[in-house]
Amino acid sequence: MRKVWKKLRKALNPYSVRGTMILSFMLLISIIVLLVSLVSYYYTMNDIESISINYTVRLLGEINASIDSYIDNMKSMAKVVVENKDVRDVMAFYNRHHDKRLSYIEEKELERLRANAAAHMNIVANTRSDITNIAVISKYKDVVLSDVEKEVNENSEFNVTDWYLKPMSYKDEIVVSPSHVQNLVSGEYKWVISISKSVLDPETGEVTGVMVIDLNYRSIEAICENAQLGKNGYIYLIDRHKNIIYHPQQQLLYSGIKSELVEEILKMRDTYLRDDVNNRIYTRNYSELTGWSAVGVVNVDELIKDKSSIIDFYFRLAGISILFAMTFAVLISTTITNPIKMLENTMHEVEVGNFDVRSEIELNNEIGHLSKTFNVMISRIKDLMEKTVRDEEEKRRSEIRALQAQINPHFLYNTLDTIIWMSAGGKNDEVVEVTSALARLFRTSISKGENLVTLLNEVENIKSYLTIQKMRYEDKLSWRVDVPPELLGLMTPKLILQPIVENAVYHGIKMSQAGGEIAISARTAGDRLTITIADSGVGMTAEQLEQLFVPRPDTDRGIGVINVNNRIRLCFGEEYGLHYFSAPGEGTRVEIWLPVIEGGDEDDV
Template sequence: MRRWNDRMLKTKMFISFSIVSLFIVGITCMIFYFTNRDDIKNQTFSLSKIISRQFSEMIDLYMHNIEELSLAISIDPAIQGNLFDFYKASNPIEKETVGFRLNPVLFNFSYPKSYVQSISIYTLDGHLYQYSKIDKPKPPITFTNEELRSFTEVFSSKPFILIPSYKEEAPEEQSANVVSFVRKITKIPTQTIIGFVSTNINVNAFNMILTNTKASEIENSMHVLIISDEGQVIFENGSHLMGSSRSVFDASLFKRSISEGELKWKDTQYLYTFEKSGYTGWNTVILIPKNVILLKQKRIQDIVVIVGMITMLLIAVVSYILSHQIMLPLNNMMRKMSRVELGDFNQRMEYTGKNEIGRLSRMYNLMLDSISRLIHEVYESKLAEKNAQLSALHAQINPHFLFNTLNTMKSISRLRGIEEVAEISESLAGLFQYSMRNLHQPVTLHDEIEHIGNYFKIQQHRFGNRLELHFDIPAELLHASILKLTIQPLVENAVNHGLRRMKAGGSIAVRAFRHGGELTITVTDNGEGINKLKWTHLHDTLEHSNALNHIQDVKHGIGLLNIHQRIQLFYGKQYGLRLYSKPVEGTTVTLVIPFIAVKQGEDEIAQ
């Protein structure tokens, strides 16, 4: 056991696989010897049934095409018109003239169809008009008046009659067995029978259908027969006895409840299956010689032995591939760990197996997640420290004291009639009251707009009619959730940096619209704009901001980066600010956040 444990992994796999494969091959050969014969026989019956069913269905489809052709002939206006002329004719010459007119019409129907040997038109009194592809056809076999009358009775219950194969009279080199497809010709629109059309099909065309079947492994040995219920062989692949008196099959076979078994045909023992067509009434019989089954059994036995030998040769390759598959994820993990060592913490293992390597991969991913979480916690602690410093600065001025003082100023100003001072004090008090709430608590878009209104009232006392503020916000968006103090600073930036030098005509437009699950808010001014160098700096700062680079734009007074990072921290990296500006034309700041509707009453509770 000790020496076994000291062996290489590839050696262990080779020896183990060799013993197992030899055992499996031996047991398989023994089981195959006792059970293979019946299995092959059952498989042959199953395959034969499939072939007979497929071939029967193909013949049905083939005959459907013939039915469509005969229908087209029966309703053709030229055929109908010439038959009317025949019945109107009073002498034999006029009747023969009808035949000359029918000949090109029948030619047009039969020429494109290679399987059509000839087309015959019968009148009710037994007169025949025929077009044949045979160069010098002998006089055709015509139907008697009794047969035509019997056709009329049959057509009352079925649309067509199939006459089994017979040899059409022709020169020896052009002779062929044909099947006649007979249907009535009815007068349109009265549906009165005025004649019959017989489409004669060359049964050799069935060979083309047979070559399309998917039984290529046994097509050289199997026999395909189409047999009527009376036992007449309509078609047999490779045979010239079709339709003759010698080609008679035991019709009692089709009366049995079992459609498979063994029989003797032409001094050869066969396995047979048959399928009866509900469309044509013919029986498709598949015959497979029994000696082919024995040869197939021996061939499979030889294959099993060869496969066993090949299996032994492939064991070395399989053991090598398996060991390689084991080492592949380990090597992949080593490469990813090297990248993590260089600072790339996005390297994750994608191995999802439940074995040891899968568990090792999950532990590796959990370790990287823990490291990333610790880095994020350090960033949040840094951010909390900066917020604490800002709060300390705010705490130096008591906002409640300022708020109460402004309310006192408002009351005294109104008592003494100084309405302008009272209005400024009221707006400023509103600004302080809005700012005293929790900065991180979301508010409704309606509250933020009211806050912008208080701010702009104060600015109007400063700038007069030089500035205008316009809102284009649908009513259904007023209850959207938004972080506090994200829009008002953008309006303040527009006033202080975009419009401060304009003597008149200054305009700020605040618009909001919803696109899918996102809420987009734009603040646009028609001021002096931002020069290209400064715009590039601001744009790059917003695009590449991160937690350790929280730099405020001191020159502009209000930190766009501060708002941008607050939005990304709260909603995710895919949201934030976008800046667009052209000198002289103005500036547009776009704010994108997810659309979250606040139900009525929730914003009041939050306040």
Template sequence: MRRWLDKSLQRKLSLLLLVAVVLPLLATGVVSYRIASSLTEEKEKQSGTNTLRQMADRLEFMIRDAESMSVFIIGQKDIQLYLDNERADISLYTLNIGFLTNLVFSKPYISNITILSAHDYPTLSNTTILRSGLAQQLEQNEEKMKSGAKWWTSLYENQTSADGMKRVVSLVRPIRSTNQFRNVGVLSISLDENEMRGVLKNAGWEKQGYVLLVDGNDTILSGDSPEWLGRPLRERLPNLGDWNGGEGTFTYSEEGWGEDTVLYRSIAGTGWKLVGVIPTRTYRAQNEYVLAVTAVAIGIALLVSVIFVLLFIRRVTRPLRGLAGTLKDMNPDEPIPSFPVKSADEVGLLLHSFNKLSERIWRLKEQVQMNEAKKKEADIMALQAQINPHFLYNTLSSIHWMALMNKDGQIAEMVGALSDFLRFSLNKGEEFCAVQQEVAHAQNYAKIMSIRFQDKFESQFYIDSRLHDKPMLKLLLQPLIENSIMHGLQKKKGRGQLYVHGELHGDSMTFVVEDTGIGMEALKLDEVRRNLNAASGTSSPEPGRSGYGLRNVHQRLQLHYGSGTGLRIESEPGVGTRITFTIPMVEELP
């Protein structure tokens, strides 16, 4: 990608302008989509709140109607006479049954009205009750009965001859005598759960969501499914936290189900609550249209922007591309052509300056050619004075054979090692070689130096055979061996030892040059280490001085293998010096 950009100014400018245009457009699209999504969510919540309010209004109408009906029934004269009479009156019983039947007939949400007498007179009801859970409700709420206040039961089953089995919730209140102000009975007005469920289902709630009606104990009174009736709300919504206030909204999340929006509203006078649940996927479905419109708008804007940018950049860079093409195919021996200047902008000024520069270059070229002709003769003379490396190798080879013929083995050995040493050092200018070649070069140098300094040291090489064919930077070991001989072993009294190790450690190679010379004091060792790690901008020691070879090797290691490599030096006075470096192992020459 970088090479592709580097080869064309037009590509660079096009990419720059496209990024400058595309990023703001994409950012605008993202912000617009998020705002639209937020508005959609708020609209959905507001719609849900309004729907809950409508449901609450209808349920509150039923509740107020039941409460008003209870007051009307308690104040009815015939009801009072039946309950306050000293004995059961069959005529009043029949009259009141008809009254209750007519009262319930026009109200489908009233399942039944039941009046229990304190004197165990026959129960008054608009229909024959076969089985009812009212008695159990009265036993469980004995304290509420004693308080004399009205209250609402939890959900229970009521079986009648007319409607069969139904689930109901009842308004219960005691009946007092209007004459003696004593309890003469109990009134129960039951609301049909099917009618309440119809209010919840017909309100237009989200199809993927649901609405529940719960009592003050968070028990489900009505909802979308009969199987949840009478069960705690927290079984349906396990992670539901505390909620306060008469109306509100919060986010509910459950592992494996995603997030839902929960809305709730209290029913006045009962302690009940309406709980509505809207899945977040409802918002996503509505946002897909917004996303599609936004994507199309941004796509069209991007396409127009791209076409405009490319045409503009092409027009601007056309003169520069023509200039670059001409220079690329130009013959150096021919004059540089001039370009017509058609604009006064920066590109026009550039072409004008190029025309002037080309004329100047042509004049300088002619002058350089004349100077080169004058130097040619001097160059030929200088070349004649150079030494041909092959002549040097042949001469050393002749000396080697003469020494062998004269049976002077030491001279033959030294000349042979020197010949191999020089041949590897030149090595056609190549920087890398096999480990085996580098070790052989170091052995030749050690052999020459051992003959030169007789009885001063003995050298031993221990190289892992697996390293022989691996490539490495050449001329690394010889300067380290030279340093050990010249600054360690030569200055020692008596004979010393020189060890060279090559070891394989995983994906790296470690080389060690160790001697038993005089070693270094701590201050001297610190100075050598500082010289190795000196900044690249500082002056280096001059060739031939102490530290030049080590620093040269250290810098070459870091240059070719990275700053993590380099020489590590350890030394102890009177014991010797150990120099180590580690380089990565590669399979082929760079």
């Protein structure tokens, strides 16, 4: 027993990460309460949802009963109209005298019958505000309107509608049409529901025409809107033929902006259908009298909102459990994460380059041991980095000095040759001028030992060089320098122009029979200085351009160009250096990309 207790105390040691994690997991027991609350909530929600669905079904039944009563009244009115003697007589008159020329007496008789029939229909129409029009139409398309001041729309195609065709075939049936736009009356295009019935000849019983009553949505709309199904819930009516009889957003449906589940509703066997895509519940109640189905649409979120008072207890219990869980979690996690956070902050300092920082965590656990190991590691890294920086700096300086040294002997040999043949030719003045230019050139190249000089220094240097070359090649070579005075104070690496210009002379101008010109210019764009050396020599092929920066010790070009490019990149980085543009017979343009460095930054690089 003592051994077990000892092991338990060791496992629950609050000074170890392991013990802290065990205590944290023990707090998860509080989640059990939350799970029980959620399960209870789930079953309660299902029960309340079933209650709400049953309530909606009963409500739809009451709506159907009200609509049945309303339609039954309208059918009674339809019978009153079609059984009126004047209505029957006027339809019989039209059938007996179809395609016959009327006498004066017959015209007067027809006028009297139309007036009597219209007066009767107008009385019926005025009994209800939801009747927009009553009309009788003979089977030969003769129309009598209830309102004598209105005219028949000559372009109306009522003869192809169900409300006209069905009564013509089924004389004992009262037809109730789906909602549609009625255009029987000229200038009127109203959304209506039409109730129609055949008109029979009182003597022969033959169908002589059709009576139609057009109803607006006021009564049906009032019945459906009085039923509250939440803020966004609504009710619509469909018949067994998938026609929507009434919908609160009828125009959106017919314009295609909105759609409804019709086939799914008619096929449903249960009392409700859940639409998980739109988060809705559909319920349906069918009327035997009208053949219509009243469909209720309820938003599930609103349903849950209405149930909130019933499940308030479960949310309170869950809230209290979460509150306790959060309190314990904060306390425990703070104890665990504070030392780790301190160590993390120290690591961030090292990440940005501060190797003098040290972790000050002094704990007798794994984090404390990690902190001590981290401090030792940082000290060693700092020593290694300082040694690496010193070695790399010395290596870089040595490389720059070696690259720069490779340039000077190459030009000296060529210039001495020039002085020799000029002296042999007795050109003493020219010898003096060339010797002076050479002296200025080497004085600039070796003075002070700086690696950065002003652009003015480089321009004067290249002018001395081109003066020497002009003496050698005479009329075959011309040159010009176009550098804005405000740029002459900027700093450049020493001796970067002379190797490029030398290449232009020996591999561009010299190789051209007609000679050529070398133009030197400079410009700045943002934080970049671009120096351009362009010659009108023989140019280079694409293959020569590709091989330009490939070291080739057996050629002159392999020395100057590569060394200048390497020196620039060693000083400033890979985004700077030389860029060549050339084509055979079109000369060569070299752009030297450098950072803009003001004249005050002349320190050794």
